[in-house]
Amino acid sequence: MTAYVEEATDMYPTRASAGVHVELPRREPAVWGGDVPGPWSDDELEAYEQRGYATVEGLLSAAEVAADLAELHRLRSEPMLADDERAIRERDSDQVRSVFEVHRISDRLRALAHDPRLVDRARQILGTDVYIHQSRVNYKPGYGGNGFYWHSDFETWHSEDGMPAMRALSVSIALTDNHATNGPLMIMPGSHHGFVPCPGQTPDDHHRVSLRAQQVGTPGPALVRRLADRHGIDAITGPAGSATFFDSNCMHGSGDNITPYDRANVFIVYNSVKNTLVDPYGAPKPRPAHIASRDFTPVP
Amino acid sequence: MTAYVEEATDMYPTRASAGVHVELPRREPAVWGGDVPGPWSDDELEAYEQRGYATVEGLLSAAEVAADLAELHRLRSEPMLADDERAIRERDSDQVRSVFEVHRISDRLRALAHDPRLVDRARQILGTDVYIHQSRVNYKPGYGGNGFYWHSDFETWHSEDGMPAMRALSVSIALTDNHATNGPLMIMPGSHHGFVPCPGQTPDDHHRVSLRAQQVGTPGPALVRRLADRHGIDAITGPAGSATFFDSNCMHGSGDNITPYDRANVFIVYNSVKNTLVDPYGAPKPRPAHIASRDFTPVP
Numbered sequence: 017m018t019a020y021v022e023e024a025t026d027m028y029p030t031r032a033s034a035g036v037h038v039e040l041p042r043r044e045p046a047v048w049g050g051d052v053p054g055p056w057s058d059d060e061l062e063a064y065e066q067r068g069y070a071t072v073e074g075l076l077s078a079a080e081v082a083a084d085l086a087e088l089h090r091l092r093s094e095p096m097l098a099d100d101e102r103a104i105r106e107r108d109s110d111q112v113r114s115v116f117e118v119h120r121i122s123d124r125l126r127a128l129a130h131d132p133r134l135v136d137r138a139r140q141i142l143g144t145d146v147y148i149h150q151s152r153v154n155y156k157p158g159y160g161g162n163g164f165y166w167h168s169d170f171e172t173w174h175s176e177d178g179m180p181a182m183r184a185l186s187v188s189i190a191l192t193d194n195h196a197t198n199g200p201l202m203i204m205p206g207s208h209h210g211f212v213p214c215p216g217q218t219p220d221d222h223h224r225v226s227l228r229a230q231q232v233g234t235p236g237p238a239l240v241r242r243l244a245d246r247h248g249i250d251a252i253t254g255p256a257g258s259a260t261f262f263d264s265n266c267m268h269g270s271g272d273n274i275t276p277y278d279r280a281n282v283f284i285v286y287n288s289v290k291n292t293l294v295d296p297y298g299a300p301k302p303r304p305a306h307i308a309s310r311d312f313t314p315v316p
Numbered sequence: 317m318t319a320y321v322e323e324a325t326d327m328y329p330t331r332a333s334a335g336v337h338v339e340l341p342r343r344e345p346a347v348w349g350g351d352v353p354g355p356w357s358d359d360e361l362e363a364y365e366q367r368g369y370a371t372v373e374g375l376l377s378a379a380e381v382a383a384d385l386a387e388l389h390r391l392r393s394e395p396m397l398a399d400d401e402r403a404i405r406e407r408d409s410d411q412v413r414s415v416f417e418v419h420r421i422s423d424r425l426r427a428l429a430h431d432p433r434l435v436d437r438a439r440q441i442l443g444t445d446v447y448i449h450q451s452r453v454n455y456k457p458g459y460g461g462n463g464f465y466w467h468s469d470f471e472t473w474h475s476e477d478g479m480p481a482m483r484a485l486s487v488s489i490a491l492t493d494n495h496a497t498n499g500p501l502m503i504m505p506g507s508h509h510g511f512v513p514c515p516g517q518t519p520d521d522h523h524r525v526s527l528r529a530q531q532v533g534t535p536g537p538a539l540v541r542r543l544a545d546r547h548g549i550d551a552i553t554g555p556a557g558s559a560t561f562f563d564s565n566c567m568h569g570s571g572d573n574i575t576p577y578d579r580a581n582v583f584i585v586y587n588s589v590k591n592t593l594v595d596p597y598g599a600p601k602p603r604p605a606h607i608a609s610r611d612f613t614p615v616p
Binding site for chain 1: 458551
């Protein structure tokens, strides 16, 4: 493979041109612990360590959900974003699929990204202060919105953004009900314990296509099958206002959504301040800052 | 609209160029009854009349499922079908998505289509002898097999095949387990009570594209929303060997399948011998016989 970082320093080699077809062991915990207090109980932390994710139902009130959803609708038709690379469109239509860096675009969503109900939980799991690596809203519109094929976020953040270790997590905050039928998040519980290298070299400016339909950065079919057989597949369903916290290395994906019910959510990635970005481990240059922030200022 | 059959004789006008946006009442029962005996209980028939579908678990034994599935795998790589219009391929890949007219291609699947466990149930619901309007196998392969958008089969069979009335049913026989996550059949229960006209005129040779991705013959978003709000959406899950019988006019569809688990089934359409085809009600010419049979010989 083309080594962008000296190989000896890379615990998780991926994007090899010849392909790497074996799962590598994870070198780190999911729950880093330490002295950082927070709302999770010991049992909840233990379950997160084992399964790689945890859902908090009713984290947002109905009024908060309604106001956040109104903000999402406003952003979707925000004239400023019409020609902005932060707005990603569906591959089959011109509908907005995602908007990135919403914590810098929207006062309301910045407040959400700084909300102690989220940040305290992220700090407690990662064992340090955290900063925002990425934020976005996903619309997953009804009547045919596309899904995402299986992937580990860490595989991309490591190879394309230069994130050294698995010391980050995502939180997906549901602003609409998640049904089994409208393309919910699917996670293979426990899959975060192994690292699955992905075949194929990263093309230049891969993010311009990968956010619509991924070409590299997805595991081969044999490994998907082995992981699904071993771990099973959980569909994360539940009412609007729930928040699902999941490890950066969970194998996850989602199907499409032909129901008339949008599956809108806010997605925030917290990274430990001890895990800030270096040069990409498997790409010619880093992705832009609206996708992978290099402002490592801790959330206050 | 272009009337291919005198309008006065058409109870279910559709494919109007200007669009028709109101649901029309159904003129017929789902269960025709009469003196035809069969395995369904009165309660089961009543539920079928109300919901438009019924599932029989374990209709096939494990040994039958294994043998039928082997036959599906054999057909998928049958050299005779390599260039045959009866084999339909996925739109994003060259994988076989469906094979039509399998009751004429495969001895084993003809026997299944003639199996009294299926035919007796179809006769009892439709109240007469039945013939096979269509048969096919669907592979819905894992790792990204595509789904079908919402549609009523009757809307197509009426407009493109010339089926006069709603006196037909389909049976989908699961040869693999149907999970909530691998793109199961979704039905709006009770939706068969109304007829939803679809906008758009039928293009010439529409079946060449519609079996890969439908362009007309699907309801507009406002009606999909109204139907889903009123009826809800049932995902039909269960073990291999189950058979789901459903009315020709059920609004149904399915999502895509990113799991590694194929969702393979055999699909057989029985039509009443009192409901044989005439000229299409909304298309320039009938679809070919491998999709809509004009051999009205009753199943023995």
